[in-house]
């Protein structure tokens with residue numbers, strides 16, 4: 363396989379490790395994506411060198427997961443995850459391997475990996491090690507477990523959701539035995555930490571082939587084992603026929619909430635253990651959708667949403683209302699906004715108090731500023747000290 367520039371740069375790292383007498387390979391998703399000519403996420407490296415040796419070889423090393431044999435090596439301003447060849451011991455709690463055991467050969471390391479398409483390694487000359495016909499499965503677009511599906515899914519049920527997310531990302535089919543095993547073991551999903559489920563589910567909804575993924579998602583019927591969805595299976599049934607990929611999980615929650623307003627975003631975020639950041643994003647998108655339903659795309663929506671939400675908002679509008687809003691339209695509106703945030707308003711609370719010395723300080727100040735903000739954003743009022751004061755004089759009774 364011909365190495366792309368990204369891999370050529372990373373070859374230095376392999377070469378350095380080899381110079382110390384150890385083996386090192388590119389491994390997993392990066393090899394798969396190179397073969398698929400897909401954009402490479404991270405370049406992961408597997409090596410026979412133990413983590414302490416890697417720490418000695420390279421000057422910039424971040425020990426991120428020493429107990430699993432993983433360190434990050436910084437080289438030429440790039441980060442590489444370097445993991446010592448290992449096998450996972452018993453997955454007795456089905457969440458985390460009890461312990462890992464370092465091994466000597468890449469063959470053993472590849473065997474522990476989830477799917478044949480992910481169990482590929484490549485040396486720095488571009489030779490591929492493929493013990494489970496992963497290249498053939500890539501050519502045929504098939505997701506198949508390495509070894510017995512039932513055992514591999516029992517070992518770590520998260521792999522069930524991973525299989526779905528790879529079908530959504532790659533548009534691949536699930537091989538029949540793999541699919542049967544997923545169905546047979548699906549109840550074990552309930553034993554996995556929610557944080558791991560959310561990570562994979564977010565990637566699932568972001569996949570370019572999310573409709574293929576959803577076909578299998580429904581077939582495996584995993585909603586029975588996921589919080590909230592198990593009590594409200596119609597949320598998935600009611601999803602639009604044509605899903606559009608959503609890049610953030612906040613957008614996914616906004617979509618699911620829209621399908622069943624009886625379940626609040628607060629509840630989603632709580633039961634799906636989401637960060638506050640994701641929760642706020644979901645709330646902002648939800649408010650924008652409700653506003654859109656009544657007013658269409660106006661300046662208020664664009665003003666309130668962060669620019670990195672625009673494409674998700676556009677996707678949600680298309681799915682829920684079959685309207686076309688584009689990120690570019692939103693960017694253009696954003697450029698024309700007179701202010702970008704409250705801070706840009708030329709008067710503040712102090713100014714208001716000074717302008718109206720007879721009034722005692724109170725909630726009227728905040729209310730007045732909110733109303734001013736809205737009127738300025740909508741272009742009904744210019745962001746100019748005198749104009750604002752004049753406007754307040756005439757309108758204050760309303761916000762009093």
Ligand code: ATP
Nearest residue numbers: 390391392403404474475476477480481518520521
């Ligand atoms: P992406 O491009 O989305 O990062 P990826 O294939 O690199 O895809 P990761 O979750 O980053 O996926 O995992 C890296 C590799 O580690 C996988 O390709 C696979 O070989 C292995 N792997 C990860 N999680 C598991 C798991 N739960 N069970 C077995 N192997 C796993």
Ligand code: MG
Nearest residue numbers: 391403404406
């Ligand atoms: Mg990866």
